[in-house]
Amino acid sequence: MRRLRNITPRQAILLAGASILGAAIGGSALTGHLGLALAVLGAVLAALAAGLVLVLHRLGTLGREQRKSQREQRAVLDQTQRRVLGAVEQMLLTAGDRHRELTELLATQQKAAANGTDRLLRAQTGEVEALVQLFQGFSPRAPMPSSGGFALNPTDLLDLLHLIHTRQPRLVLELGSGTSTVWIAYALERAGGRLVSLDHDPGYAEKTRIALAAHGLAEVAEVRDAPLRPVVVDGRTFPWYDVESVADLREVDLLLIDGPPEKTGKDARYPAMRVLEDRLADTATVIFDDAHRQDEAEALRKWVETIEGLTEEGEARGRHAVLSYRRIVRQLTPAE
Numbered sequence: 233m234r235r236l237r238n239i240t241p242r243q244a245i246l247l248a249g250a251s252i253l254g255a256a257i258g259g260s261a262l263t264g265h266l267g268l269a270l271a272v273l274g275a276v277l278a279a280l281a282a283g284l285v286l287v288l289h290r291l292g293t294l295g296r297e298q299r300k301s302q303r304e305q306r307a308v309l310d311q312t313q314r315r316v317l318g319a320v321e322q323m324l325l326t327a328g329d330r331h332r333e334l335t336e337l338l339a340t341q342q343k344a345a346a347n348g349t350d351r352l353l354r355a356q357t358g359e360v361e362a363l364v365q366l367f368q369g370f371s372p373r374a375p376m377p378s379s380g381g382f383a384l385n386p387t388d389l390l391d392l393l394h395l396i397h398t399r400q401p402r403l404v405l406e407l408g409s410g411t412s413t414v415w416i417a418y419a420l421e422r423a424g425g426r427l428v429s430l431d432h433d434p435g436y437a438e439k440t441r442i443a444l445a446a447h448g449l450a451e452v453a454e455v456r457d458a459p460l461r462p463v464v465v466d467g468r469t470f471p472w473y474d475v476e477s478v479a480d481l482r483e484v485d486l487l488l489i490d491g492p493p494e495k496t497g498k499d500a501r502y503p504a505m506r507v508l509e510d511r512l513a514d515t516a517t518v519i520f521d522d523a524h525r526q527d528e529a530e531a532l533r534k535w536v537e538t539i540e541g542l543t544e545e546g547e548a549r550g551r552h553a554v555l556s557y558r559r560i561v562r563q564l565t566p567a568e
């Protein structure tokens with residue numbers, strides 16, 4: 233009975249029709265109308281057979297649709313599988329390429345590092361050789377302050393002392409005091425000249441004075457406090473050594489430009505040749521440290537381009553460039 237309550241309206245109609253037909257067949261047979269009963273029964277059987285054919289046809293259609301859907305699903309699955317495999321293959325190829333690239337990069341960097349180490353070792357050897365020559369050339373009377381870093385490298389110092397030995401300057405002017413001041417003072421003590429060194433920093437100036445005194449070189453070299461003041465050169469204002477500190481100097485035979493430090497401003501050393509050209513002897517040597525740095529390289533290029541009689545002596549050696557200065561004196565013509 234519970235099942236009967238769950239049947240659809242269509243099934244209820246069919247059930248009612250079947251009951252009516254059953255009742256009609258039973259009623260006809262019981263009332264002696266056998267022919268009618270048989271006829272209704274035949275019609276019922278024919279209807280059942282037609283229904284069966286319809287159901288079979290429907291089942292066949294459903295089966296075909298199901299197979300078609302399965303084929304389509306398989307095709308989609310195949311396609312998805314192919315795509316996934318393709319993507320994985322591509323990823324493997326890319327990973328392989330990346331691995332090769334990284335391996336090559338690593339090999340290049342290893343080679344560069346090895347070259348860098350090799351260059352560094354060669355440079356170190358050069359510095360050690362220069363240091364040995366410096367100490368063979370002079371026997372300092374007290375421990376020498378360190379070279380390198382802010383101070384000149386041994387190779388630069390060796391070249392500087394050789395220039396002093398060969399050119400015998402009477403007056404050397406140094407911009408930026410330190411270890412180099414002591415070495416120059418030893419060279420001038422032997423060659424018979426004197427050194428004036430400017431320092432913008434009173435602390436470093438004092439440190440250099442103490443070192444000079446410890447080496448007994450205070451008679452040969454003097455460190456002057458020269459605070460940075462605004463100086464106008466080529467229409468630009470630069471913080472540069474107080475020009476009063478060199479007001480008494482004439483005939484500088486050798487000028488070493490190793491200050492102010494770059495942190496004091498852009499093109500920190502550019503004013504040097506502009507301000508000091510008048511203080512140089514008619515023939516002088518200029519040593520410009522850190523000439524490889526961008527600001528200094530640019531300053532060097534401009535000086536050589538615009539200062540008559542100033543020429544660079546060959547390639548830069550170590551970190552410094554050597555320049556020759558020869559004053560050009562023009563004869564005034566009556567028209568001038």
Ligand SMILES: C[S@@+](CC[C@H](N)C(=O)[O-])C[C@H]1O[C@@H](n2cnc3c(N)ncnc32)[C@H](O)[C@@H]1O
Pocket residue numbers: 382383384407408409410411412413430431432433436437490491492493
């Ligand atoms: C390039 S250094 C001069 C070095 C000097 N000509 C030498 O070879 O020893 C220029 C200026 O930097 C300052 N200075 C020196 N050593 C320094 C350091 N370790 N740190 C910061 N400034 C320093 C000093 O005032 C010096 O005058």
